[in-house]
Amino acid sequence: MMRMRKKKDSILKCAKKIFARKGYDSATMDEIALCARSNKALIYYYFKSKDNLFSAVLLSAIDEIYDYIDGKVDDTSEPEEALKVYIEAFFIQANKDDTFIRILTREIGSIGAHLSDKVMGKFLRVLGILDGIIEKGVRKGCFVKKDVKIVHFIVIGTVSYYLCSVPLRKRLSKRFPNKGYLLKELRNVPEELFEIVLKGLKNNG
Amino acid sequence: MMRMRKKKDSILKCAKKIFARKGYDSATMDEIALCARSNKALIYYYFKSKDNLFSAVLLSAIDEIYDYIDGKVDDTSEPEEALKVYIEAFFIQANKDDTFIRILTREIGSIGAHLSDKVMGKFLRVLGILDGIIEKGVRKGCFVKKDVKIVHFIVIGTVSYYLCSVPLRKRLSKRFPNKGYLLKELRNVPEELFEIVLKGLKNNG
Amino acid sequence: MMRMRKKKDSILKCAKKIFARKGYDSATMDEIALCARSNKALIYYYFKSKDNLFSAVLLSAIDEIYDYIDGKVDDTSEPEEALKVYIEAFFIQANKDDTFIRILTREIGSIGAHLSDKVMGKFLRVLGILDGIIEKGVRKGCFVKKDVKIVHFIVIGTVSYYLCSVPLRKRLSKRFPNKGYLLKELRNVPEELFEIVLKGLKNNG
Amino acid sequence: MMRMRKKKDSILKCAKKIFARKGYDSATMDEIALCARSNKALIYYYFKSKDNLFSAVLLSAIDEIYDYIDGKVDDTSEPEEALKVYIEAFFIQANKDDTFIRILTREIGSIGAHLSDKVMGKFLRVLGILDGIIEKGVRKGCFVKKDVKIVHFIVIGTVSYYLCSVPLRKRLSKRFPNKGYLLKELRNVPEELFEIVLKGLKNNG
DNA sequence: AATGAATGAGACTTCATTCAT
DNA sequence: AATGAATGAAGTCTCATTCAT
Numbered sequence: 001m002m003r004m005r006k007k008k009d010s011i012l013k014c015a016k017k018i019f020a021r022k023g024y025d026s027a028t029m030d031e032i033a034l035c036a037r038s039n040k041a042l043i044y045y046y047f048k049s050k051d052n053l054f055s056a057v058l059l060s061a062i063d064e065i066y067d068y069i070d071g072k073v074d075d076t077s078e079p080e081e082a083l084k085v086y087i088e089a090f091f092i093q094a095n096k097d098d099t100f101i102r103i104l105t106r107e108i109g110s111i112g113a114h115l116s117d118k119v120m121g122k123f124l125r126v127l128g129i130l131d132g133i134i135e136k137g138v139r140k141g142c143f144v145k146k147d148v149k150i151v152h153f154i155v156i157g158t159v160s161y162y163l164c165s166v167p168l169r170k171r172l173s174k175r176f177p178n179k180g181y182l183l184k185e186l187r188n189v190p191e192e193l194f195e196i197v198l199k200g201l202k203n204n205g
Numbered sequence: 206m207m208r209m210r211k212k213k214d215s216i217l218k219c220a221k222k223i224f225a226r227k228g229y230d231s232a233t234m235d236e237i238a239l240c241a242r243s244n245k246a247l248i249y250y251y252f253k254s255k256d257n258l259f260s261a262v263l264l265s266a267i268d269e270i271y272d273y274i275d276g277k278v279d280d281t282s283e284p285e286e287a288l289k290v291y292i293e294a295f296f297i298q299a300n301k302d303d304t305f306i307r308i309l310t311r312e313i314g315s316i317g318a319h320l321s322d323k324v325m326g327k328f329l330r331v332l333g334i335l336d337g338i339i340e341k342g343v344r345k346g347c348f349v350k351k352d353v354k355i356v357h358f359i360v361i362g363t364v365s366y367y368l369c370s371v372p373l374r375k376r377l378s379k380r381f382p383n384k385g386y387l388l389k390e391l392r393n394v395p396e397e398l399f400e401i402v403l404k405g406l407k408n409n410g
Numbered sequence: 411m412m413r414m415r416k417k418k419d420s421i422l423k424c425a426k427k428i429f430a431r432k433g434y435d436s437a438t439m440d441e442i443a444l445c446a447r448s449n450k451a452l453i454y455y456y457f458k459s460k461d462n463l464f465s466a467v468l469l470s471a472i473d474e475i476y477d478y479i480d481g482k483v484d485d486t487s488e489p490e491e492a493l494k495v496y497i498e499a500f501f502i503q504a505n506k507d508d509t510f511i512r513i514l515t516r517e518i519g520s521i522g523a524h525l526s527d528k529v530m531g532k533f534l535r536v537l538g539i540l541d542g543i544i545e546k547g548v549r550k551g552c553f554v555k556k557d558v559k560i561v562h563f564i565v566i567g568t569v570s571y572y573l574c575s576v577p578l579r580k581r582l583s584k585r586f587p588n589k590g591y592l593l594k595e596l597r598n599v600p601e602e603l604f605e606i607v608l609k610g611l612k613n614n615g
Numbered sequence: 616m617m618r619m620r621k622k623k624d625s626i627l628k629c630a631k632k633i634f635a636r637k638g639y640d641s642a643t644m645d646e647i648a649l650c651a652r653s654n655k656a657l658i659y660y661y662f663k664s665k666d667n668l669f670s671a672v673l674l675s676a677i678d679e680i681y682d683y684i685d686g687k688v689d690d691t692s693e694p695e696e697a698l699k700v701y702i703e704a705f706f707i708q709a710n711k712d713d714t715f716i717r718i719l720t721r722e723i724g725s726i727g728a729h730l731s732d733k734v735m736g737k738f739l740r741v742l743g744i745l746d747g748i749i750e751k752g753v754r755k756g757c758f759v760k761k762d763v764k765i766v767h768f769i770v771i772g773t774v775s776y777y778l779c780s781v782p783l784r785k786r787l788s789k790r791f792p793n794k795g796y797l798l799k800e801l802r803n804v805p806e807e808l809f810e811i812v813l814k815g816l817k818n819n820g
Numbered sequence: 821a822a823t824g825a826a827t828g829a830g831a832c833t834t835c836a837t838t839c840a841t
Numbered sequence: 842a843a844t845g846a847a848t849g850a851a852g853t854c855t856c857a858t859t860c861a862t
Contacts, residue, residue, distance in 0.1 A: 007825080023315050025230040028852065039827050044854065046825095106314030108366065109307050110228050112373040117380055124377065124384055131387055149389065150367075150397045154359060157366030161313065162358045168317040172329065175322055179329055182336055184354065192355045196405030212842080234836060244844045246838080251842095255836065417821080433725050435640040439857060449823045451859080456821095460857065512724050518776065519721030520638050522783040527790055534787065534794055541797055559799065560807045563777045564769060571723065571772030572765075578727040582739065585732055589739050592746055594764065602765045610811030622846080644832065654848050659833065661846095 008046050010036040015043075016057045020099040023106045024054055024114045055116045061100040062122045068093040069129060079137030083201075084194050086130055091159050091190040101160045127152060134201075143201045151197055158193055162186070213251050216241040221262045225304040228311045229259055229319045260321050266305040267327045273298040274334060284342030288406075289399050291335055296364050296395040306365045332357060339406075348406045356402060363398055367391070418456050421446040426467045430509040433516045434464055434524045465526050471510040472532045478503045479539060489547030493611075494604050496540055501569050501600040511570045537562060544611075553611045561607060568603055572596070623661050626651040630658075631672045635714040638721045639669055639729045670731045676715040677737045683708040684744060694752030698816075699809050701745055706774050706805040716775045742767060749816075758816045766812060773808055777801070 014035035018027045029050060033040040047053040072089040073082055094101045104123070107115050115123075134151055137143035169183040176183075186192070219240035223232045234255060238245040252258040277294040278287050299306045309328070312320050320328075335357055342348035374388040381388075391397070424445035428437045439460060443450040457463040482499040483492055504511045514533070517525050525533075540562055547553035579593040586593075596602070629650035633642045644665060648655040662668040687704040688697055709716045719738070722730050730738075745767055752758035784798040791798075801807070 021316065022318075023228070023230070023311070025228070026315070026318075029854085030852075040853090041828080041855080042826060050853065102314050106228075106311045108369045108373055109309075109311030109314065110231070111226065112376065113227075113231075115373070120373075120377055120380065124381060124387060127387060128384075146397070149391055150363075150394060150401070152387075153367045153391075153394075154363045154398070154401065157362035157364075158355070158359045159362075160366065161362030162355075164313045168313055168320070171317065172325055175325065176329060179333075182329060182332060182357075186354055186358075189355060189358075192351070193359070196355070196359065196402065199405045200401030233834080235834090245836090246845085247843055249837070431726065432728075433638070433640070433721075435638070436725070436728075438855080440855090450857090451824085452822055454858070516638070516721045516724030518779045518783055519717050519724065520641070521636065522786065523637075523641075525783070530787055530790065534791060534797060537797060538794075556807070559801055560773075560777075560804060560811070562797075563801075563804075564773045564808070564811065567772035567774075567776030568765075568769045569772075570776065572768045574723045578723055578730070581727065582735055585735065586739060589743075592739060592742060592767075596764055596768075599765065599768075602761070603769070606765070606769065606815030607811065609814045643830085645830085655832090656834080656849080657847060665832065 007036065007038050007042060011038055011043055011046060011053075012056060012060065015053050016061065016099050019054060019057050020102040023103070024050075051114065051116075054114055055119055057099065058103055058115075058119045059122060061097065061103070062119065062126060064097065065090070065093050065100050066122065066126050066129075069126065073129060073133070079133055079140060079142055080198060082133045083130075083137070083198065086133060087155055087159070087194045087197075088190045090155065091163075091193075094159060094163055098163055102164055105160050105164050127156070130155060137201070142203060144203050148201060151201060154197055155193070159189070162189055212241070212243050212247065216243055216248055216251060216258075217261060217265065220258050221266065221304050224259060224262050225307045228308070229255075256319070256321075259319060260324055262304070263308055263320070263324045264327060266302070266308070267324065267331065269302065270295070270298045270305050271327065271331050271334075274331065278334060278338070284338055284345060284347055285403065287338045288335075288342070288403065291338060292360055292364075292399045292402075293395045295360065296368075296398075299364060299368050303368060307369055310365050310369050332361070335360060342406070347408060349408050353406060356406065359402055360398070364394070367394055417446070417448050417452065421448055421453055421456060421463075422466060422470065425463050426471065426509050429464060429467050430512040433513070434460075461524070461526075464524055465529055467509070468513060468525070468529045469532060471507070471513070472529065472536060474507065475500070475503050475510050476532065476536050476539075479536065483539060483543070489543055489550060489552055490608065492543045493540075493547070493608065496543060497565055497569075497604045497607075498600045500565065501573075501603075504569060504573050508573060512574055515570050515574050537566070540565060547611070552613060554613050558611060561611065564607060565603070569599070572599055622651065622653050622657060626653055626658055626661060626668075627671060627675065630668050631676065631714050634669060634672050635717045638718070639665075666729070666731075669729055670734055672714070673718060673730070673734045674737060676712070676718070677734065677741065679712065680705070680708050680715050681737065681741050681744075684741065688744060688748070694748055694755060694757055695813065697748045698745075698752070698813065701748060702770055702774075702809045702812075703805045705770065706778075706808075709774060709778055713778055717779055720775050720779050742771070745770060752816070757818060759818050763816060766816065769812060770808070774804070777804055 011032065015027075015032050018032050018035060021027075029040055029043060032053075033043055036043075043053065047056060069086060069089045072085050074085070077085070107113070112120070130152055131149075134143065134148050138145060138148060166185070169185075173180045173183045216237065220232075220237050223237050223240060226232075234245055234248060237258075238248055241248075248258065252261060274291060274294045277290050279290070282290070312318070317325070336354075339348065339353050339356055343350055343353060371390070374390075378385045378388045421442065425437075425442050428442050428445060431437075439450055439453060442463075443453055446453075453463065457466060479496060479499045482495050484495070487495070517523070522530070541559075544553065544558050544561055548555055548558060576595070579595075583590050583593045626647065630642075630647050633647050633650060636642075644655055644658060647668075648658055651658075658668065662671060684701060684704045687700050689700070692700070722728070727735070746764075749758065749763050749766055753760060753763060781800070784800075788795045788798045
């Protein structure tokens, strides 16, 4: 009773790791079973299908990131402050566990073939928080009135691209040491990003 | 003579389309052969392996985008102007043919498992142009001195994320019509992006 | 006390239904457990194996049909009357519960791979009654002397084929409405069958 | 070129044998490939799926039986003669190659889950010939007017049951030698069957 | 009596690749 | 240059069965 679902959790955890690393198609159930030291059939016992397992992984990853951001962003705070917090929270959480952004990035590259409605719905909630912040800022007059929807793409796109590309950049620096300056890790990415975006949004005069 | 290699070109074109849409793993040689109305063995005759075909596709896609951008960006122009041209060129070309950004996006999600050295080298050239512009701007004093490498991630990340997600956003609008405001297509993406980035970079002291 | 083994009975009943509908190989223990609202392991607790469960189902189905026919056919009656009763009883019982003829039909198609000795022995008893009737008729002189064993095949074969094909004929009528006349349900099948067989057997000289 | 499709034919032949012996579910692609000395993937190359292979087998088996019967039955002959020929032809052909009746028998037991529309359509043609004969007989007055559709079930049911049960009866005789008299092979089955049916149908008034 | 968890074998199917012509 | 045939490895999934409680 105490160790109930130990294996189930282990499967989910391994699936998360492997799906994040390889994507839906390249990940194999064999590999996941091996990693979880479980029988392959047990995965089907708990999750019914690869699709389902993938959804379960994504849902839990989205929930995690949503809960984290939602916990950090204070509804009552000023839009500027809230935007800063959102960017930081999104970055920190995605940096800690890249499952969500990796899968999202790849799925977006693939027209989202494997994203279920449920997953997409939850994903929209994560974006919704950011959207709420910007809208509030525009209403309150602290942000420019222009089409600010692009901020969403800047924030998510930049953070995803930056974090996902870490391993690739490492590989590149080794192969092309003379181009290392192009590939260095950056400091304070969320802060820098926030500053640029804020300047761009600010209604200065 | 001119029309020689008609089949080879057709294969390359189809491979491009299918790899872009589905990614390396999900694309199958059968599908490519079918689309190119060619025999599967012929693909091997011309390209030796799937890996090789994928590289050929990527190389040609990168070459295209590089040539286009390189043709637009004038070395002698001011950094501000050059940045604007770069963003526009990258956007327009990627919008016309999403092969490169789709594959790039997915590969970045996957730690770049399928990117050969040759492909990565060429990719660095595309980034190099942008880097040159920024560096020049910093040297000339028109851009802030702070760590401006992030601009690269903002430009590539935002454009890729925006363009790649078009089909997904369409699907989402259908499934979640009440959230359509979150998903609308934007106007003048390159212009908006440029303005925000420029404001952020500008040395307005 | 009476209600003891409620679950066991439920399992047997569901197994009967499912084996009849799908046959040995296509029926799954999962499906049976689901239908019986029981745990799969419980089936093994009661019946030891799929084979065993199948045998149990068959034995009970045969017993039912045997008891029914045996109860109707009167040893003392005339062969003609007895034959009529046999056909009717066989038909009525098989029509009420097609488990036996469905499984029999399929097993005969498959060389009887799943029929245990015990099952086959009981099956012979069902046939034995019919055989006894015919033999008595021949002995008494009311039936032709020729090789009348074929009557057995006519009776069992016709009834099985007619009853088992009911669902298929329904499907066919929907797909091929213009051939409906070929597929209509018949009235008084046992009576018609009896008349033809009797005419054929009768010693009318 | 001369030995083109040798393997394809071999696959079809083996599939026929194995499907006939074991039925759709119990037959495995591995077994078929082994028997045909072919690679399993080759079966899919030619037939796309197990379902398809099964249909191909059935279609060819039905065609064979249809062509044989159609070749024997003469449209111009008297209904009585035609009926005799039909029964004989059906019996002889089914005796030579039991693929069709075995599969049919089992599928009828299983509600015809694996029978495609095309297969069912062809099967109706085989029955159609018999139906035509009887109808003509009724029209011409040589057969009784009563519902004679049952003749179809008698003919097909009896022959199928008799022929399919041959191996089972053999097994039974070994296990139950004292009941051998019940299980002996019959002589002149088609003739006996014809005589009984004819008597039953004849308009002897 | 009853159950959730676990397993190994095997089924269908796909796919990149090669061979012979 | 071009093609149909052939292959081996691997992938997803199912299923009868057993174990521990």
